[in-house]
Amino acid sequence: MLSCKKATxxxxxxxxxxxxxxxxxxxxxHKSMCDACTAYEKQSKKIDELLHNHIHDTDMEHTTxxxxxxxxxxxxxxxxxx
Amino acid sequence: MDISKPDTxxxxxxxxxxxxxxxxxxxxxSSKEIxxxxxxxxxxxxxxxxxKFEGKSEPKTWxxxxxxxxxxxxxxxxxxxxxxxxxxxxxxxxxTLFDANDQWIKEQRPKEWQGxxxxxxxxxxxxxxxxGCMGKLPINxxxxxxxxxxxxxxxxxxxxxxxxxxxxxxxxxxxxxxxLRKCLENxxxxx
Numbered sequence: 371m372l373s374c375k376k377a378t379x380x381x382x383x384x385x386x387x388x389x390x391x392x393x394x395x396x397x398x399x400h401k402s403m404c405d406a407c408t409a410y411e412k413q414s415k416k417i418d419e420l421l422h423n424h425i426h427d428t429d430m431e432h433t434t435x436x437x438x439x440x441x442x443x444x445x446x447x448x449x450x451x452x
Numbered sequence: 453m454d455i456s457k458p459d460t461x462x463x464x465x466x467x468x469x470x471x472x473x474x475x476x477x478x479x480x481x482s483s484k485e486i487x488x489x490x491x492x493x494x495x496x497x498x499x500x501x502x503x504k505f506e507g508k509s510e511p512k513t514w515x516x517x518x519x520x521x522x523x524x525x526x527x528x529x530x531x532x533x534x535x536x537x538x539x540x541x542x543x544x545x546x547x548t549l550f551d552a553n554d555q556w557i558k559e560q561r562p563k564e565w566q567g568x569x570x571x572x573x574x575x576x577x578x579x580x581x582x583x584g585c586m587g588k589l590p591i592n593x594x595x596x597x598x599x600x601x602x603x604x605x606x607x608x609x610x611x612x613x614x615x616x617x618x619x620x621x622x623x624x625x626x627x628x629x630x631x632l633r634k635c636l637e638n639x640x641x642x643x
Contacts, residue, residue, distance in 0.1 A: 441491060
């Protein structure tokens with residue numbers, strides 16, 4: 371029988387790599403008997419979704435635009451042949 | 453645009469896009485110095501490989517692709533160089549959540565979160581809590597999180613680029629997720 375610590379580890383592992391058949395069975399069995407780890411899995415997926423959308427937000431909707439004139443000059447001065 | 457004159461073209465791009473790129477790099481790394489270095493490196497790389505830019509995509513898209521590569525490179529470096537205190541905080545985190553038999557400590561057992569969860573990221577207060585919780589993660593845990601979600605890559609590929617065994621990577625992610633979950637619960641989901 372898996373411990374809860376190991377079960378949560380497998381839940382995170384699965385979001386990255388395929389679990390082995392044995393790991394899949396062990397995890398399913400554990401969750402069928404453990405409400406806490408079942409709730410953990412649901413929350414973990416929710417956090418994945420939040421992080422994905424937050425980190426991948428390249429439209430910069432929520433990013434404050436900072437002005438940096440010094441940097442502009444510095445980049446131009448450091449370009450070769452200029 | 454005349455890409456036969458690379459320095460004029462790149463200078464024009466610096467003028468148009470450097471503030472946006474700097475803001476993005478700062479948003480990702482939370483450090484002005486690092487963001488400046490990354491943007492500087494990006495323009496240098498763009499200048500050197502401008503012959504590969506054929507005008508098939510928007511200059512902004514092309515520059516941001518290079519920028520995001522540089523940001524990922526930065527997080528790979530941070531992931532590889534954890535300090536001693538950071539690797540220790542893993543075991544103390546486990547001790548606050550699990551008992552000697554590795555089962556949840558009674559009051560730490562996850563229970564379903566209540567309340568509306570569909571549009572959390574539209575809520576400025578929630579985004580603030582999320583950023584606060586991410587900011588509290590040890591640097592290399594945060595780097596692992598950024599690498600996982602920044603680039604839509606398979607786990608195997610991320611590990612290959614890091615030059616580590618997948619086990620090391622998901623074990624760090626496991627700790628990061630446990631801590632992040634706890635922090636979000638304490639500051640948002642717990643009524």
